Amino acid sequence: MLSILDRERTIAKPGFSRWLIPPAALAVHLCIGQAYATSVYKTALVGHFDTGLTQIGIIFSIAIVMLGLSAAVGGTWVDRNGPRKAMALSATCWASGFLVAALGISTDQLWLVYLGYGFIGGIGLGIGYISPVSTLIKWFPDRPGLATGMAIMGFGGGAMIASPISSKLMAFYDSGYDPTDPGSVASGSAVAGLFVTLAVIYFAFMMFGAATVRVPAEGWRPEGFDPQELEERKLVTTKSVSAANSIKTLPFWLLWTVLFCNVTAGIGILEQAAPMIQDFFREGGDSSVTAGVAGGFVGLLSMANMAGRFVWSSTSDVIGRKPMYMVYLGVGIVAYVTLALAGSTSTGLFVLLAVVILSFYGGGFSTVPAYLRDLFGTFEVGAVHGRLLTAWSAAGIAGPLIVNAFLDAQGEPGTLTSAAYRPALLTMVGLLAVGFVANLAIRPVAERFHEPVPEPAAAGGKG
Amino acid sequence: MSPMSNPAQSSPGSPSNTTRLVVAWGLVGIPLAYGVSQTLQKVVMLFGG
Numbered sequence: 435m436l437s438i439l440d441r442e443r444t445i446a447k448p449g450f451s452r453w454l455i456p457p458a459a460l461a462v463h464l465c466i467g468q469a470y471a472t473s474v475y476k477t478a479l480v481g482h483f484d485t486g487l488t489q490i491g492i493i494f495s496i497a498i499v500m501l502g503l504s505a506a507v508g509g510t511w512v513d514r515n516g517p518r519k520a521m522a523l524s525a526t527c528w529a530s531g532f533l534v535a536a537l538g539i540s541t542d543q544l545w546l547v548y549l550g551y552g553f554i555g556g557i558g559l560g561i562g563y564i565s566p567v568s569t570l571i572k573w574f575p576d577r578p579g580l581a582t583g584m585a586i587m588g589f590g591g592g593a594m595i596a597s598p599i600s601s602k603l604m605a606f607y608d609s610g611y612d613p614t615d616p617g618s619v620a621s622g623s624a625v626a627g628l629f630v631t632l633a634v635i636y637f638a639f640m641m642f643g644a645a646t647v648r649v650p651a652e653g654w655r656p657e658g659f660d661p662q663e664l665e666e667r668k669l670v671t672t673k674s675v676s677a678a679n680s681i682k683t684l685p686f687w688l689l690w691t692v693l694f695c696n697v698t699a700g701i702g703i704l705e706q707a708a709p710m711i712q713d714f715f716r717e718g719g720d721s722s723v724t725a726g727v728a729g730g731f732v733g734l735l736s737m738a739n740m741a742g743r744f745v746w747s748s749t750s751d752v753i754g755r756k757p758m759y760m761v762y763l764g765v766g767i768v769a770y771v772t773l774a775l776a777g778s779t780s781t782g783l784f785v786l787l788a789v790v791i792l793s794f795y796g797g798g799f800s801t802v803p804a805y806l807r808d809l810f811g812t813f814e815v816g817a818v819h820g821r822l823l824t825a826w827s828a829a830g831i832a833g834p835l836i837v838n839a840f841l842d843a844q845g846e847p848g849t850l851t852s853a854a855y856r857p858a859l860l861t862m863v864g865l866l867a868v869g870f871v872a873n874l875a876i877r878p879v880a881e882r883f884h885e886p887v888p889e890p891a892a893a894g895g896k897g
Numbered sequence: 898m899s900p901m902s903n904p905a906q907s908s909p910g911s912p913s914n915t916t917r918l919v920v921a922w923g924l925v926g927i928p929l930a931y932g933v934s935q936t937l938q939k940v941v942m943l944f945g946g
Contacts, residue, residue, distance in 0.1 A: 454918060458921070464925060595931060642924065731943050734940045
């Protein structure tokens with residue numbers, strides 16, 4: 435029965451529309467994007483386990499580390515077994531992770547939450563994140579940036595859906611909880627109920643994606659698309675590089691550095707968004723920015739992050755991947771310097787700069803699979819992408835560490851002024867400069883890493 | 898080289914494909930639109946709404 439998940443069973447029949455693939459990919463990414471909505475129940479878990487924010491924060495940290503590890507280790511398996519099996523595995527891990535975590539909450543065992551949401555769920559995150567990427571690139575060889583942008587945009591949008599729904603579900607399971615009151619905290623059993631509900635909904639939704647997804651038949655290409663056009667572009671290859679060989683190449687590690695620098699810089703703002711806008715406009719101890727306005731700012735950044743994933747990745751199809759990253763990193767440097775030196779002069783300027791930076795942060799994520807396709811070909815692009823995502827895990831640790839280390843030395847966030855953020859922001863400028871140089875240094879992969887081209891078939895072979 | 902090797906050529910105009918496309922995009926588009934609208938309500942606060 436499980437054979438319906440096999441790659442051979444997912445080959446598209448004539449007449450299949452490739453525009454069904456983006457919603458299949460979105461069905462997975464919208465679910466796993468919940469990982470960025472953990473703040474909704476963080477306080478409830480702190481109260482339930484009678485522990486600190488750091489201990490609860492470890493749940494998310496384990497999940498992100500497992501995302502990178504499972505994507506890196508499981509990438510080749512995903513490429514060989516096809517998107518349907520990978521999506522089904524991701525759905526199973528993601529949903530069972532919620533169930534195990536719910537059991538941990540119900541039995542007061544925090545380690546079960548680490549194991550469930552962090553470890554098992556983290557595997558679901560990593561496999562789910564990369565599962566549709568190579569399929570999308572194969573269906574959209576003419577517009578890979580647009581295709582991956584649509585899917586990875588879902589990862590940004592997932593939190594926007596999960597956040598309000600989680601608040602409403604916790605209020606449903608705990609009548610004493612009022613999500614509109616910042617002082618109200620949901621009970622542990624409400625979070626357990628939420629987790630079980632999310633497990634059921636996410637499993638069904640992700641399996642819809644698995645059922646919908648197809649791989650193109652051998653030799654398929656979109657109408658009007660000529661692969662010869664790709665060969666005319668300097669940094670776009672029609673050759674194949676295996677995942678194992680990719681990590682032996684300089685372009686892979688240069689791109690790893692680019693992604694690491696771009697993500698680290700973005701996380702610096704994302705993590706501190708609400709206190710940061712209040713601190714930038716603080717005079718005499720009081721901020722002119724209220725908590726409600728700061729919440730609106732965080733919402734706007736989420737929108738910028740999501741929109742950037744689609745808009746900039748699609749733009750890269752037109753201007754090329756390398757120039758696109760020159761924009762992310764070069765304009766990013768200008769934006770960060772302006773933010774550090776003049777961000778406190780006007781709320782409008784501050785918001786505009788933060789929106790630009792966050793849109794580049796999102797764009798950096800969604801453009802990278804197409805950049806990999808350009809450099810390494812489509813052969814094992816999912817597995818190469820999985821290996822590259824370790825840069826995300828590393829940035830997830832480095833970004834907050836850098837910002838927190840600088841801010842801790844200055845005082846408590848929420849009581850600081852704009853000057854306190856300057857050292858952290860200027861450090862990010864340095865990181866972006868490193869990324870800019872790394873991107874400039876990217877060259878086509880050396881021929882010795884290309885997979886051997888099969889001998890041409892005898893005349894009269896299949897057309 | 899002609900694109901004759903297109904066994905799975907897209908034909909988005911067929912009725913069954915159109916239905917599948919509407920259902921699939923609706924299933925992901927409606928929740929996403931809900932999430933965006935909820936976020937926009939917060940963003941309005943930023944502009945003094």
